[in-house]
Amino acid sequence: MEATIGVLGGGSWGTALALLLANKGYQVDLWVRDIKQCNYMKEARENKKYLPNVKLPNNINITNDIEKAVYGKKIILLAVPSHAVRETIKKFKSQLKEQPILVNVAKGIETDTLLRVSEIVQQELPTIEYTIISGPSHAEEVSRDIPTAVVAASTNKRVAEYIQEVFMTPRFRVYTNPDVIGVELGGALKNVIALGAGISDGLGYGDNTKAALMNRGIIEISRLGEKMGANKKTFAGLSGIGDLIVTCTSLHSRNRRAGIKIGQGASLEEAIKSIGMVVEGVRTTKAAYELSRKYNIRMPITEEIYGVLYEGKDVRYSVFNLMMRDKKHEMEEIVQEMRLDW
Known part of the structure; x- marks a missing residue:
């Protein structure tokens, strides 16, 4: 089945959320920027550097090709550090043929501009639907299915509730909030x-x-x-x-x-x-x-x-x-x- 979710960022949080989505049955493309790290994760089916001893199922496709990770996706999950958000968007925005929902999990402010991530996205992808997932959620615990609660915020109620449905599991509770x-x-x-x-x-x-x-x-x-x-x-x-x-x-x-x-x-x-x-x-x-x-x-x-x-x-x-x-x-x-x- 063609993947419908692209996860950008092979750190601990991107890997943990890719695992959560894969365990729900979604096909996921996980983009890992570093080619050596990418190749190791493909072979070992594990992110030993950032999330050791957690096995990655086969419905997570690990790739170093950002175009493949975003092409045709209904949801793009942005899990890179906040200072890399703009650079990452510039790498893939020309490849978007449709209008996916962008889900951000980075927590930071762009230092040079003092912009929040939603404001960066508005500048780079002005027509895209945006949601942020945030809350007390260490990747180390989410990856081990420890009960966790977070919030999905969007100015569009329909989008927030859709993302709530996609991510919610018996061990990962998602609330919604309009206050981005x-x-x-x-x-x-x-x-x-x-x-x-x-x-x-x-x-x-x-x-x-x-x-x-x-x-x-x-x-x-x-x-x-x-x-x-x-x-x-x-x-x-x-x-x-x-x-x-x-x-x-x-x-x-x-x-x-x-x-x-x-x-x-x-x-x-x-x-x-x-x-x-x-x-x-x-x-x-x-x-x-x-x-x-x-x-x-x-x-x-x-x-x-x-x-x-x-x-x-x-x-x-x-x-x-x-x-x-x-x-x-x-x-x-x-x-x-x-x-x-x-």
Whole structure:
């Protein structure tokens, strides 16, 4: 049977979702950019580099030919790092003969333009239907059929519900949401806070510290998100606090692991090298910092992580700065809305 789904990206997440779809009976073409990696996966029927000990069934066709991976497909799943999204689209967009649905699972912001992935897609493929799948979903667990819940967001309800049906299984629950902006920002910006959570762990701090960091982090994210047009309620959902929790607490999280290394004294370059995979939060920290300035939103945690990553600031001094900021109400909006004088 001719494949109807093309998965672009042979990393852990692209492989895990290709496996999920194949196990539902779909024929899947999985595009792997690196030819050596592609050939190994074909022979071993395993992605040993990114997702070891998980066998890939025969209805996943592994290919290095991006034209083959997209030709005639009803769904194209974009599972490349966010900084490679535009480049990847440029490689295949001339090959599209029909109008597939583009499903994005990258979590990041284009650093040079400060655009979300949906905005990049709008520029490169203005007539295509777009959906993002996001939420607390480590590839290592999804590939082993561990119960997981995510959200599919699209401005088109019919498209969101169609993607929900395609991906949903008894172990992979998919909700829908019309708030593409909120879902994209939640998935991207939580990686910044996860770097901070890792730094906290690397410094030897405890659960109190990380809980405070996560809580104040989601407040930063939601304030910026609302200013950019998102619904603040989205940040209480799977792509907001849900994804933040899993990324800040799990050792599956590359961002947390990189942060741990930095907290222990490693340089940024050493931390990234030790992970051996893309650490999305590094680029996203720069983008988030620039967005906070553009929209005039105070994001003190993001500002301090930016200082550590890009200005060589000492992590302990950054912690001191956060703890000794000017005294604040916990929820300044409540005091303002209720006009309290106490």
